[in-house]
Amino acid sequence: MVIVEYKVSEEGMFISFDAMKKIWRRLLAISGVKVEKTTGKNPKELLFFAKKTDLGVESMCEFVAFKTSLSGREVKDALENNMPKWLTLKKLFSKNLEETNPFEEETLSQYKLVETDLDEKKREVEDFFKGLDEQTKKRILTHEVAQDCVLFLAKDENFDVLHFVKDLLKALDLEKKEYRIIKEEAYFLRDSQVSLLETKFRIKE
Amino acid sequence: MDKTLLKILRNVEKPSRYVGGEVNMYAVNTEMRVRYCLCYPGLYEEGMARREVIIPYHLLNDRKGYSCERCFAPYFDMAKELKKERYPLFSLETKTPLSKFDILGVPLRSELNYTTILYMLELADLPYESKFRKEEFPLVYGFGDPAFNPEPLAEILDFFIIGDFEDTTIKVIDTVMKCKLSSLKKPDILRALSSVEGVYVPSLVSVEFDKNGKISRLKGKTVKRQVLRDLDRAYFPTKLIIPNENIKGESAFVEMMRGCDQGCRFCQEGYVYRPMRERRVQTLVNQATSQLVGSGFDHLRLWALESRAYSKMNNLVGFIDPLCEKMGATWSVDNLRENTMDGDAKMLKKSETITLNIEAGTQRLRNIINKSISDSDIESTLKNAIFNGYTSFELDFLIGLPFENAEDLANIVSIAKKTKELYATYHQGNKPLSLTVKTTTFVPKPFTPFEFCSFAGKKEIEKRQTFLETALGKIDAKYIHDDPKIAEIEAVLSRGDRRLNTFIMVAYKRGAIFNDPKHFNFEAYDDAFKITGLDIGLFTGKRDTKEILPWDLVDVGITKSFFLGELKKAMAGETTASCLHDCARCGLQGGCKYGHS
Numbered sequence: 001m002v003i004v005e006y007k008v009s010e011e012g013m014f015i016s017f018d019a020m021k022k023i024w025r026r027l028l029a030i031s032g033v034k035v036e037k038t039t040g041k042n043p044k045e046l047l048f049f050a051k052k053t054d055l056g057v058e059s060m061c062e063f064v065a066f067k068t069s070l071s072g073r074e075v076k077d078a079l080e081n082n083m084p085k086w087l088t089l090k091k092l093f094s095k096n097l098e099e100t101n102p103f104e105e106e107t108l109s110q111y112k113l114v115e116t117d118l119d120e121k122k123r124e125v126e127d128f129f130k131g132l133d134e135q136t137k138k139r140i141l142t143h144e145v146a147q148d149c150v151l152f153l154a155k156d157e158n159f160d161v162l163h164f165v166k167d168l169l170k171a172l173d174l175e176k177k178e179y180r181i182i183k184e185e186a187y188f189l190r191d192s193q194v195s196l197l198e199t200k201f202r203i204k205e
Numbered sequence: 206m207d208k209t210l211l212k213i214l215r216n217v218e219k220p221s222r223y224v225g226g227e228v229n230m231y232a233v234n235t236e237m238r239v240r241y242c243l244c245y246p247g248l249y250e251e252g253m254a255r256r257e258v259i260i261p262y263h264l265l266n267d268r269k270g271y272s273c274e275r276c277f278a279p280y281f282d283m284a285k286e287l288k289k290e291r292y293p294l295f296s297l298e299t300k301t302p303l304s305k306f307d308i309l310g311v312p313l314r315s316e317l318n319y320t321t322i323l324y325m326l327e328l329a330d331l332p333y334e335s336k337f338r339k340e341e342f343p344l345v346y347g348f349g350d351p352a353f354n355p356e357p358l359a360e361i362l363d364f365f366i367i368g369d370f371e372d373t374t375i376k377v378i379d380t381v382m383k384c385k386l387s388s389l390k391k392p393d394i395l396r397a398l399s400s401v402e403g404v405y406v407p408s409l410v411s412v413e414f415d416k417n418g419k420i421s422r423l424k425g426k427t428v429k430r431q432v433l434r435d436l437d438r439a440y441f442p443t444k445l446i447i448p449n450e451n452i453k454g455e456s457a458f459v460e461m462m463r464g465c466d467q468g469c470r471f472c473q474e475g476y477v478y479r480p481m482r483e484r485r486v487q488t489l490v491n492q493a494t495s496q497l498v499g500s501g502f503d504h505l506r507l508w509a510l511e512s513r514a515y516s517k518m519n520n521l522v523g524f525i526d527p528l529c530e531k532m533g534a535t536w537s538v539d540n541l542r543e544n545t546m547d548g549d550a551k552m553l554k555k556s557e558t559i560t561l562n563i564e565a566g567t568q569r570l571r572n573i574i575n576k577s578i579s580d581s582d583i584e585s586t587l588k589n590a591i592f593n594g595y596t597s598f599e600l601d602f603l604i605g606l607p608f609e610n611a612e613d614l615a616n617i618v619s620i621a622k623k624t625k626e627l628y629a630t631y632h633q634g635n636k637p638l639s640l641t642v643k644t645t646t647f648v649p650k651p652f653t654p655f656e657f658c659s660f661a662g663k664k665e666i667e668k669r670q671t672f673l674e675t676a677l678g679k680i681d682a683k684y685i686h687d688d689p690k691i692a693e694i695e696a697v698l699s700r701g702d703r704r705l706n707t708f709i710m711v712a713y714k715r716g717a718i719f720n721d722p723k724h725f726n727f728e729a730y731d732d733a734f735k736i737t738g739l740d741i742g743l744f745t746g747k748r749d750t751k752e753i754l755p756w757d758l759v760d761v762g763i764t765k766s767f768f769l770g771e772l773k774k775a776m777a778g779e780t781t782a783s784c785l786h787d788c789a790r791c792g793l794q795g796g797c798k799y800g801h802s
Contacts, residue, residue: 010206011226014214015449019221026447027228029501056215084228 001046002072003065005091009058012086021049024064031078036067061090121172128171136164210300213286221449222249223283225275225297228447229500231266233274233298239382241265242274242296242306242343246321247314247719249277253448254455256508257312257349261374263442271378274298274306278321278719279328287328294328303329306343308381310374311362313349316698317691317720319358320713320729322347326361333710335363335408340391344381344398348374352405353430353477354651356755357698359407360706363391364398366405367759368430368477369463371440373403403431410758412703418743420702420753430761436463436482441492444499456504457496457534459489461521465511466784469564470575470775471603473650474510477761479793481784486517490524497532505529505536512538514785558597558639559590565606566616573608573775577783587624591631597639598624604669605647605661605692607775614669617642618676625680641683644673646692650699651756652763654771660696660745663689688722694730697744702755705744708737764792 008015015023025047028035037043046067068075072092079089129143139159206214206224214220243262245252252258258275265273274296279287287294293302303309303325311322323333326345332338338345347358348366355365366373380401384394392408399406410425433439441460448455464481465474484492493505507525509515518538529536563583565571571578590598602617621642628638646666649655661669666689677684698705715736717729734741748754750769767790774781781789 011221011224011449014220014224016219016221016451019449019451022451023228023447023449026501029503030228030499055220056211082228084226084230086226 001065001067001095002070002075003063003093003095004075004089005061005063005093007059007088007090008062008086009088010086012084013056013058016055017049024049027079027082028066031075031082033066033068033070033075033078036069065095124172125168128168131171206300209290209292213283213290213292216286217280217282219280219450222277223279223297224449225300227449229444230298230446231272233266233272235299235301237270237272238385239308239378240274240301240306241272241308241310241378242276242301242303244276244303244309244311244322244325244345245314246278246311246318246325248280250448250450250452252277252312253446253450254452255312255314256458256460257314259442259445260440261310261312261370263445264371264440265374265378267440267442268375271375274301276303276325278325281718284324284328293330294325304331304342307385308378309343309345311345311347313347313351315720316351316357316695317725318351319361319698319709320717321719322358322361323710323713324718334360334706336360338363338391344391344394346377350474350477351699353473353759353761354699354701354756355405355407355759356412356703357701357705357709359410359703361709362407363395364404364406366431367403367428368761369433370431371433373401373431376401377404399426402429404428405759407703412755414704418740419749420755423753423755423757425758427758427760430477430759432480432762433463433482436460437484437488441484443492443495445496445502447500454506455502456506457493457500457502458506458508458539459492459496460484461489461507461509461512461515463510465509466514467511467577468575468771468781468784468789470573470654470771471564471606471647471650473653475653476763476791477652478510479763479784479791481514483515483517486521486524489521490528493525494528497529497534503534505534506539507536508539510540512541514783558599559595560599560601561586562601563620564601564603565609566602566613566620569778570606570609570613572778572780574603574606575771575775575780577780583620584623584627587627588631591628596628596632596634596636599641599643600624602642602644603647604644604673604686605666605689607647607649607655607658609661614672615676617644617673618680621677621682622680625682639683640681641685642673642677644670644684644686646687646689648692648696648699651754652759652761652768654768654775656700656754656768657748657750657772659747660693662745663693666692688725690727691720691722691725693741693745697741700748700755701744704737704739708733708739711736762791762793767791 008020012020025035025045028047035045035047037045048065050063070078072094076089076092083089125143129140132140214223217223243258245255245258247255252275262273262275265271275298276294276296279294286292293304295302296306326333331342331345335345344363345361346364346366347355347362348370352365352367355362355367358365364377366377377398380397381394384397389397395406395408398404399409405428410423412420412424413422415421445457462481462483464478465472466481467475469475489507496502497505505525507515507521512518515521525536561583563571563578564576565574568580587598600617600620604614606613621640624640625638628640632638647655647661649658649660670686670689673686674684698709701708712726712729712733715726715729715732717726717733718724750772771781
């Protein structure tokens, strides 16, 4: 099973989950990546998707997994020429899974704060992340200021998102701005190279 | 993407309709001398499956020195946001406002889309009427089947392409480019365009009406329909865009042939795309392979107006079937006349429901409309399908046909009954029969023998539908039908003249935008009739055979005397054989390998 970690931006963030599944299926087909099927009377493609994030939100990492005879490297080479500009391959790795959906293993909670325009404060956001204490830094795997939101990947589910966001808003001098937190479900890979909880937020003016 | 657009997209239900950036989308050069945008007057998911969008889009972008962008009508929520933010309608590729293009090409799918064109123009901050769009605005033109009668849009669109659009589109862009280089004014550009074969410029046509509301004088240049003589060598796309939305019926498709040999007297396409022209099997197989490989489809459609007429069908199926199997794809044949279905039914094997386009209930009426299908054809087709395991049947008919009577309607019910009896006798197994009878209201169209006939009228159609609903209900057959009120508006717009321009503008202003039954705004059209004072009967009524018709300056190659002869034959219940068997002497000049012309 090849697991692909990818990032969606620009036009891609407005594509529905159902359409995204079709696009991935067709992308693999035009790239010559043959996805294997289940055995039996009604064979189904061994192609699995982790739940997509909300429409209109850039993502830092999403996942698709499929069974193929190709290696992760070969899949990457095949896909690269056909990728639309809003879809970026981040990492590809192989897992020894037969016909199991790797994304059904565990579900964690994800929080996000909704609103826009953080990219104008890119510098301040960077400074905030640089200035985090060592303990928190270890828990934040990576972060990114996207077109209109800040994305960060936190390592464990006990991470106090609310507290962290409040600190960030304070650092950005956005304390008095109105914002709301939406709770949503996100999947993560248990035994893969990275076990993640993806958290994103935007700040409402 | 700018912030206002991001904000707009976050507030609409299906933002992916408006973002572009699809897999296989062309990178567009914004430095082109002539910037061209296709503006489909319908939603993204509808337009992205249409040949009228797919072919010109790929044709221009695959050609060096040309580029083409796309724009689709936004849904109400998007229109509201665009207006709220004062953000003009834009192209998907580069998000350029439509007003910044040089040419906007409008694929005219149906007459009912006319008000949607105004909706798009308004959202693009463009004046509705051609005369108010000066040099700083793009030229807006229409092409497709409804363009065969351009007059209802004469004051809205600047010009029209009549017939096969492929070569003419290139000539139009070249002409506009030359005119722009010479800094010509719009009237001069239109004059230059009128010299391009197949281009109809309504501002160069004058129309006068008599006191009875009939056309008394139609003055202008006659425009000849354009015909792609060598279809086999004509451009066809090989790598299609993968849309950002899931689209019903999304598939690879190849066009086996253009035109039709049958001469069904109600069918405009059957006449205006004569002569019948085919692509070679090898060409089709190559195109199918490229599309399946280049676009990752899992289904292939073999398309033609009348697929049974494709002379090398068995040969083509012999290649397509293993090709699709190898590529893990399914395939189907569009517009198949099942009345000649043979025993093996190989061509039908992928569809679950078998649809029989019977069109009329009695042999008498089928002769009148020149539909070459007999009662025994229907029976043997049904038997064959039942033997082949089909359990779901759809029987399609037209109602409101000229010379239709009560017996024709009663016989529709008899055919449904017969289907049930045959199923009970020949079906092996326990699966119950699924039987649907579908009727569509006949609308008389220009360039058919019935162009002189009247529209049956919505009340009369409703009466006939009620009869069928009751009678079919008694035998447990499902009955579906269209809305005769929509058909009536289509009848008005199909055979209308330039007085309808104001009518269309008023209807739009009163709220007529999309044309599907869910959104169709009858009150808006009713109001438009009241406000403009136009008599609906002028457009839906019977036409005198000597009358000047609004489309008389369009020459499709078939003579008026042929259509009149066909009408006489219809009245006498006589049929005309397929072009493949006997030339009907329709008047087509050259290019027809079957006839004498």
